[in-house]
Amino acid sequence: MKHTVLIFDSGVGGLSILQEVRQLLPNLKLSYLMDNAAFPYGIQPDDILLRRIVNVCRSAVEVLQPDLLIIACNTASTIALPALREQLAIPVVGVVPAIKLAANSAHGGHIGLLATPATINRTYTDDLITQFASGCTVHRFGSSELVLLAEEFMLGHDVDRAVIDHIGKWIDSTPTMTHIVLGCTHFPLLTPLLQTQWPKIQWTDSGTAIARRVKQLLPVTADDTQSGDLQLSWTAANQMPSAAENFLSQMGSIAHAAPLLVKEFSYT
Structure with missing residues (x-):
């Protein structure tokens, strides 16, 4: 069975x-x-x-x-x-956000955490960073809009420009991040687009x-x-x-x- x-x-x-x-x-x-x-x-x-x-x-x-x-x-x-x-x-x-996985590969560098505002602001997330990424600098970006864009993407809509514009300013204004943790399960659905636009970043999730x-x-x-x-x-x-x-x-x-x-x- x-x-x-x-x-x-x-x-x-x-x-x-x-x-x-x-x-x-x-x-x-x-x-x-x-x-x-x-x-x-x-x-x-x-x-x-x-x-x-x-x-x-x-x-x-x-x-x-x-x-x-x-x-x-x-x-x-x-x-x-x-x-x-x-x-x-x-x-x-x-x-949970794959902070440990990203931190282990980043070797004390800069990593990003891209998640919903609720996840970004939780004490649970603070504890994960303290426990597993204390040697790294973690830059957080909370977005509910990206969740909706992922839903639109799955419906076959063209969201490429909207996604790039939405998180591009954060990426460009942050010290070079070698890894970005996709801390919402919606976000890995956009990985092909993210990898194409920012190929030097390792996009990390817990799947x-x-x-x-x-x-x-x-x-x-x-x-x-x-x-x-x-x-x-x-x-x-x-x-x-x-x-x-x-x-x-x-x-x-x-x-x-x-x-x-x-x-x-x-x-x-």
Whole structure:
């Protein structure tokens, strides 16, 4: 029996994590869940987000019965990971900005952190920098606009000029950064554009590390070589996520696509 992994985000950003998991572990059954009814997360209060994330994820786990849950959103991970691990009987993997990875390669130089304003300003992020990048100079840039541009990009819109203009001033006005951490899972979707425009910068994200962690938690049997099914769920019943559907269909046929009914759970 194939293992099933549920990958959760508010929008299309978690597809960057799904892509890495699919590449490393093509045998897994992958189910992508978008809370598009509450998108975007980065501008909402933490207490509201905590209840929302727990309700959505518990509803999905109850219906889809996955073996593992990935919270493929930095904001959601920093807010809800402890609560989800306490309430769910399956492993829950979160994402954090790949500050340690960038700092280990930067050798005391200048690195950038490109994330949502919520992630940029969290104490959790301060602690990551203190623990893993104290020898580097870390330049932060918080952007909610880049999240929306990534969503537009996934819909097939031309956002190249807007992306370049949006972060170009920050890059140009900052001491030369050898690495920039993409601290929102939406941002790696723009990596081809970023690499083309700024080829000397190493654009770093946590997707590969998350895929390796899944491999540790869900070892594959030798005879399990057939590609796993793909599924798609979303919370805005009247808003079919066409960008996610198109992205997934490039990896294979989508076995199931349907809206998710979110239940209210009581928890402390």
